[in-house]
Amino acid sequence: MTPQLCLPIIGQTKTVRFLETWLANGTFPPLLFAGPPGVGKRTTALMLAQAANCSEPRQRPCGVCRSCRTFAQLNHPDLRLLFPIRLPKKDPETDDIAAALLARYPEFALGQAQLVTDQKLKIPIDAVRWLRTEMAKPPLQARRRFFVLLHAHQMNAEAANALLKTLEEPQVESTFILTSASPTALPATIRSRCQVVRFSAIARDTMREWLQENAGASSADAELAASVSEGSVGAALRFLDNREEFLVEPVVRYFAGQLGSNEQAVLATMEAARDASPAAVVGTLLFLYREALRLKLGGDSPYARRNPGVVERNAGRGVDYLRRAVKFLLSRSREAGLNLNARLFSYSLLTTLKPPK
């Protein structure tokens, strides 16, 4: 009997069908999963590893067999996971990266954590060398072994070179999956060695239904989370988990005009939001300006319906101003993961966005 392959991934129908075909054929080129954060790249990589090694004869992955469970727990000896993180200096060829990862991020295996990495951290060359030695050995238990490199663009030239050599070697029993939200930051030589698989932001309706069915969200909460998350499951779950942390309250008040728009208001907002990360501040503003633009263009905003007065005042401003603001915030949000002076970052955001009188 040929097992039916079915990857339970939300909202990536075309991508998933493409991968299922490969899975059925049993041949894999190195894959580069490209797409925004939180849309299922890492989850799909792990699902693929499960499906390729599941022992259930009818439908794969079953999620319950020993192989499926150990992959899901990041505990399978034939799963090698690499990502930019500060590893202990002493033991670069540690054999237990998965265990170290799980100890630090237990939620990671459940797919609930958004692994926030410092963009300055790199995947070290030692780790890539370690991959090469691993690749030379046959798999321990799996039919097919998986090497998964998260945030693959965060690699220096030396490591990228070593990876390129690795990718050029035949991979009979191994599959490489690179994931990246900035695939163009990878060397072209690496991109051309990989089959690029695109992941897109998840549609609001799809997300709303999924959150109701799988995250136990009420219909109103699911609608709100779907609209806040801009197509990222990770962001929607974070919002449901802790919405105060997701939207920085003093920044919301500033946006709503409750503090005015003078220099004192900017300083008061910065003071009140001093514990918020640059990413949270820019994320809050980006969300609010997008909702204002949506309202202005006649669209629906569940957030504005539930929070009357927050979005409306800005939705009354010109479309050009709102578009400029969204564009500006998008460009700044790419910098928000860098080690920035949080106060300066907020100050420049708030003063640049000060709306016209």
Ligand SMILES: [Zn+2]
């Ligand atoms: Zn299974």
